[in-house]
Amino acid sequence: MVGKRLGVNSMLEVKELYFRHKGEKRDILKGISFSAEKGFITTILGPNGSGKTTLFKCISGIWENYKGEVKVNGISIDKLPYKKRARLFSVVPQDHEPAFPYSVFDVVLMGRASYVGIFSSPGKKDYEKAETALELVGIRHLKDLPYTKISGGERQLVLIARAIAQEAPVMLLDEPTSHLDFKNQINVLKKIKEIASLKGLTVIMTLHDPNLASLFSDKIVVINSGNKIAEGSPKEVLTEKLIKRVYGIDVVKVDINGQNIICPLI
């Protein structure tokens, strides 16, 4: 963590973000502000229903009718064409099933969409970038398999490879561990961390498990019922009091080899 300091060089800036669905009276996001620094892994942490998925969809430009401002690398995203957005940040969605059983390679190649003209197809360079991305994530052996026939953990890695092929400086991941077993959760997060530091990426992801957030992030933003509760390094943020407040359970914080682990009291 030498040379990295919170609060400088912010790559993503969210200012006073409000969101409500059309025709509803209740705000889902109630004025959230935070920032994510360049080269850091920032995790948006919160229990189910806290608004973190909504926040994610606003930041990633999927939902556009929010109030407030989202800036990536100093550029406000809401007036930006999709093509330019895609070159600023990549989005890794939650595990899903496509309508057609494309091969893993075809899925990764789709990361190049913002570089391919409307009346043309990917060129040699795009194929090479997709190959490199597969190599980097270490899933080259899956290349020709149908995307629908591989495991959930492997699918997540394929989507990460696709985001890498997109070559954007910021990577957003929505619950990258949600459908995975323990081993795959750790593998996927380790991979994200490894690639982020290798490529100097700024990573913003949502998680609901405080321990995973603590182990793999440089910064944590805690969200509950549409409000930001805390923002800072895992050590500062994840206190017994905060967990009690947000998750409503009693925990004890233990220190194992310098890592903070939250252990529920039962």
Place this chain on the structure above:
Amino acid sequence: MKGIKALIILASPFIFGWIALFLGAYGVSPIMVLKILLNETLHVFNVGDIPEKAIIVDIRLPRVLLAGIVGACLSGAGVTLQGIFRNPLVDPFILGISAGAAFGCAITIGFLSFLPIQFMAFIFGITAVALAYTVARTQGEVSRLTLILSGVIVSAFFTALVSIVKFLVDPNKLQSIVYWLMGSFSLADWKGVKVSLLGVIFGLIPIFLMRWRLNVMSLGEEEAKALGVNVSRDRLLFIGFSTFAVAIATSLCGIIGWVGLMVPHLVRMLIGPDHKTLVPLSLAGGASFMIAADTISRTITSFDIPVGIITALTGAPFFIYLMKRGGKEAWGK
């Protein structure tokens, strides 16, 4: 292996076309067909003024070409619509585009004969697909089953409108509307072939060039946007080009269903779902399927059975097969 399959599919329209030229009520030998074709195009054989020449060049050749181009138009529109709606069970017929285009043609024949028939076909084809899509879309999502149901409703609506036109027009025009609606190539001529080329130039060629986009579009709106695609604009372009191809096809030979559903499916089973290869092979497959269906329809009995009947007889069982095989997968979200 895939390469060989792809080559066979690409070559199939020429093989089927050649077979279609020598089959028929007046027997012409396969070799003679080749001689006549070479005589016409390269002037290498002088076959003289034999009756076979007129049969091949003036009657069978335009019919085969028209069947091939119409088949490619319907199949190309089918593969495009399946991609952008992420729904393997739709085609121009199921979404009501064919019925809409048919209504456009019918009112032109009946009342607006000063307009080119393709113009209203295109206008009402677009109206039909826009209706089907808008009805099916709830809260930004279009579920597979709902889209098919709304297509059925739109189709029924335009079919009823066609019936009103039939009821109102004068009996001389009625005959030509009824005959044309059944879906047949029996009136094919070189003029029709020329018109069908419009569908190729302003429908199929743009779709062919944009085909890789269909991969990205088929991931769904949110993902395609995140990958940098202007989904609303591209969807409009794809719908426009495929509806134009269908409008041209419908104006030339009436309503022919199921081709756009079956052919892309069969090609997908053989080659895989990547639209980069799927689109050109669906065009070739559609052409050969239609040439084969038309050849069957004119040789199986001494009458010229409307080809729409042949495609429906194969298409309906195929749809049931897909429904059963796909099960939950096909009907899910």
